[in-house]
Amino acid sequence: MKDEFELAIKKLKDRGVEVRDISLLVYDLQKDYNEISLEECDDAVIKVINKNESIHAILVGISLDEMAEKGMMDDGINKIITEDSSLFGLDEILALSIVNMNGSIALTNFGYVDKIKPGIIGVIDKLGKEKKGCYTFLDDIVGAIAASAASRIAHSK
């Protein structure tokens, strides 16, 4: 698993997302409820990522974005993924693979960040909307990791 974990971290970084970017989302989600440091958030993010379910969702989700970007799938499917219409919901479903493992606080936080698009999620979303690449799956994956890490902290305090 160690190799796959490092591959997941590397792929996130290649697509513009550092662990710290996600920790900042976690901090904002938890600051009204718990006294926490950014380092604790980093730690929770790492623990969420370092699970089979998360690693697989990260690797497969980013692959889908990359392949749609390069036009490597059938025309119809490339179009569906790159357009990311509001009726395309598979990106949220794939992210549930991460969220479900972390209880209902993760679930409601996920819906919230998906709607509000704070910090790095807004950055990624804008890149997608400006057609600077395909980020259909990535924003939901990042939201799911942040929401799950916030849930871990809430349960541990």
Place this chain on the structure above:
Amino acid sequence: MKDEFELAIKKLKDRGVEVRDISLLVYDLQKDYNEISLEECDDAVIKVINKNESIHAILVGISLDEMAEKGMMDDGINKIITEDSSLFGLDEILALSIVNMNGSIALTNFGYVDKIKPGIIGVIDKLGKEKKGCYTFLDDIVGAIAASAASRIAHSK
């Protein structure tokens, strides 16, 4: 089913929630995306409620609130439900019974309203926090209906 539907509407009303209160949440969730009337929102709310899964969640959720309020369950359980600690997540899970039937737009909207607590959800939440009754399950049920109705409208436009 007709009797059960009317019982569900009646129980919501008995606990202080009218269809229109939910429609106002739906309207706010959809107004930035679609040209809609409040009447269309009423219609979508009715359609969401009029399903087996919704009726059962409404009736069972409200029963749990009422029985906890009256102290009819084992002490330990009454306490867990009336306190509605942030680590109690069964209310959200029960509401998923409604949300899941309505796709991923419903899911993210549900997380959002659960966090923001707009309109009637905030009213119910406050009643619970001020110990004027037990509303642990009701606020999530109302949020789930609103989120699902908004998803129905998004898919139909």
Place this chain on the structure above:
Amino acid sequence: MKDEFELAIKKLKDRGVEVRDISLLVYDLQKDYNEISLEECDDAVIKVINKNESIHAILVGISLDEMAEKGMMDDGINKIITEDSSLFGLDEILALSIVNMNGSIALTNFGYVDKIKPGIIGVIDKLGKEKKGCYTFLDDIVGAIAASAASRIAHSK
């Protein structure tokens, strides 16, 4: 949490379910894939039960069964729960609270035991069908614990 854990174990026992009954289900689910002992299964069952989400689902689910049995809820709702028609699905949803925390192996095992009703699940199901009490929620809770413990073992081997 320790008190709530012991309350959950006690309530299961009061309704006729011992940890070992669940361990036997886990053993059968895993014996074709892994070399395991019944004691390891006991251990996995205890670990699954000893989580907020599981304890709450056990306590609330058994309360619903007990209150329906005693006719303490509104007529319409008592009837829906005691009849446990094949269209009533809230029992499965409540059990998802346990299953979701334990990944997709838990999910498919849950569907499987819910359909096959092996061991103690069949015993409980029969009691309900013969109107010797209301066990609508309990069989799904037991299935969810068994499926989740099997998933834990699969992931740890």
Place this chain on the structure above:
Amino acid sequence: MKDEFELAIKKLKDRGVEVRDISLLVYDLQKDYNEISLEECDDAVIKVINKNESIHAILVGISLDEMAEKGMMDDGINKIITEDSSLFGLDEILALSIVNMNGSIALTNFGYVDKIKPGIIGVIDKLGKEKKGCYTFLDDIVGAIAASAASRIAHSK
């Protein structure tokens, strides 16, 4: 949507799955509960497939299988998907996109067929195990469609 529906049907056929193959699974799932004809099963399968959520899951799932088969993704990811280890659960999660829309009967039937692998699911599974192609996502998608169609029939009878 009409074009996407036809593309989904075509892709299923290209990978060896006809509507009728799925109808046969539905028939077996429902025959003990309801008097049904194979034609009714065909009809329910078509209705399940003809939804945004189902079409997207079919198209994206089959694309992932095809790209893993051709080795078009990063080595690490190709390997994870083609091996389909018992700890890889993203295939079941993607299929939930179809199952969730169809209630809890769909959920338990999905777990059951995923475990038993009847009819065409067993055929696909064997092709994958014998390395005659990558069918990691397809078997779960087919199981999800069958389970959902069975749930539709159960609710309509």
